[in-house]
Amino acid sequence: MNNIIKAINSFLPDEKLISCEPLGNGHINSTFLVSTDKDKYSLQIINTNIFKDVEGLMSNLQLVTHHIRKKASNDGDDPQRATLKFLSAPDGKKYLQLSDRAYRMYKYIDNVITIEKMESPAHFYSAGIAFGNFAQMLSDFDASLLVETIKNFHNTASRYLDFEKAVSDNLSNRADEVESEIEFVRQRRDFMSLFVDKLEKGDLPLRVTHNDTKINNVLFDSKTGEPAAVIDLDTVMPGSYLYDFGDAIRSGATHAAEDEKDLSLVDFDLELYEAFTKGYLSKCGSSLTDVEIEMLPYASIMLTLECGMRFLTDHLNGDTYFKIHRYGHNIDRARTQFKLVKLMEDNLDNMRSIIQKYV
Numbered sequence: 001m002n003n004i005i006k007a008i009n010s011f012l013p014d015e016k017l018i019s020c021e022p023l024g025n026g027h028i029n030s031t032f033l034v035s036t037d038k039d040k041y042s043l044q045i046i047n048t049n050i051f052k053d054v055e056g057l058m059s060n061l062q063l064v065t066h067h068i069r070k071k072a073s074n075d076g077d078d079p080q081r082a083t084l085k086f087l088s089a090p091d092g093k094k095y096l097q098l099s100d101r102a103y104r105m106y107k108y109i110d111n112v113i114t115i116e117k118m119e120s121p122a123h124f125y126s127a128g129i130a131f132g133n134f135a136q137m138l139s140d141f142d143a144s145l146l147v148e149t150i151k152n153f154h155n156t157a158s159r160y161l162d163f164e165k166a167v168s169d170n171l172s173n174r175a176d177e178v179e180s181e182i183e184f185v186r187q188r189r190d191f192m193s194l195f196v197d198k199l200e201k202g203d204l205p206l207r208v209t210h211n212d213t214k215i216n217n218v219l220f221d222s223k224t225g226e227p228a229a230v231i232d233l234d235t236v237m238p239g240s241y242l243y244d245f246g247d248a249i250r251s252g253a254t255h256a257a258e259d260e261k262d263l264s265l266v267d268f269d270l271e272l273y274e275a276f277t278k279g280y281l282s283k284c285g286s287s288l289t290d291v292e293i294e295m296l297p298y299a300s301i302m303l304t305l306e307c308g309m310r311f312l313t314d315h316l317n318g319d320t321y322f323k324i325h326r327y328g329h330n331i332d333r334a335r336t337q338f339k340l341v342k343l344m345e346d347n348l349d350n351m352r353s354i355i356q357k358y359v
């Protein structure tokens with residue numbers, strides 16, 4: 001029996017499998033929508049090349065989802081829709097190891113939509129509410145309970161060193177073809193330590209953050225358009241609000257897909273920027289420190305640059321980290337990010353004014 005079916009039967013011994021289909025467009029795990037005679041579930045094959053400590057990862061998820069469910073109940077929201085609910089494997093653990101793969105399963109949150117490419121300010125405002133609320137709910141969570149699932153995840157300065165190593169290793173023999181992209185990153189080297197230095201000195205506070213606030217990691221209620229849940233909790237770790245704000249803007253303040261080949265379609269839309277900022281700061285703005293507010297306009301530049309640099313690094317390394325669906329996928333992604341960085345740099349003053357309006 002194929003291991004996917006074996007995993008489903010192990011998590012759901014009393015249910016009859018009807019269908020199992022690929023779900024979503026995540027770059028890291030493999031996700032399936034499972035329907036049975038009783039209910040719907042998401043099955044994921046955890047990417048253990050990236051998440052090596054599955055025990056620690058699943059412990060984080062249990063603690064964080066438990067905390068969010070409690071908060072949602074207190075606020076009068078439906079705790080079953082507010083976050084992920086993991087099923088137990090026969091040994092009681094929240095994941096199942098079958099040969100060299102780890103599987104987990106959670107209840108599918110139904111009647112939702114996910115957005116891959118932002119269309120309307122109203123949706124991006126809702127995403128701001130979702131991530132701002134997420135930050136708020138975890139503001140009293142004890143960070144020392146969390147395992148760091150990926151070391152130096154948003155340490156942009158150390159990501160730069162990974163990038164330089166990839167250039168010199170040149171494993172894919174592609175460095176000659178991407179000289180201008182390499183140069184683009186190198187020109188911004190000094191900027192990359194801006195947040196890291198402040199975090200190290202204690203000038204920026206460490207928070208418990210999501211760290212992967214891409215718009216397709218929010219589920220919206222398909223009837224009301226309101227945010228239902230924030231998903232993809234694998235990177236919830238100590239971090240900075242600047243990361244979550246910046247990465248959401250990276251993915252949602254443009255009408256272009258992350259892998260758009262026609263760079264003339266990559267725009268940076270200040271109306272979308274404002275919508276997200278308004279939603280996000282309405283939920284967690286009052287707890288921001290002066291330094292966080294001062295740094296906020298740089299957040300999207302930093303996170304977009306970092307993400308573009310990670311795509312470029314993966315292209316140079318021969319596409320070993322992010323899932324790709326065509327030749328050159330990672331370099332296409334890197335190019336959209338660098339175009340966005342340029343547009344954001346040109347709009348720094350505009351971003352600053354918008355933030356001032358809402359803090």
Ligand code: ADP
Nearest residue numbers: 023024025026027028029031108109114216232
């Ligand atoms: P990855 O780490 O690979 O991004 P995610 O946990 O984000 O994995 O899941 C991938 C995609 O699957 C999401 O972007 C979303 O579109 C879809 N998805 C996952 N869980 C659910 C769910 N409970 N309800 C609806 N869609 C989901």
Ligand code: GN1
Nearest residue numbers: 025026027028212214217232235307
């Ligand atoms: C990955 O898992 P997913 O697709 O939501 C990545 C993020 C990147 C994003 C770029 C664990 O997010 O850091 O910003 O791709 N997640 C991990 O699209 O590396």
Ligand code: MG
Nearest residue numbers: 026216217232
């Ligand atoms: Mg995801």
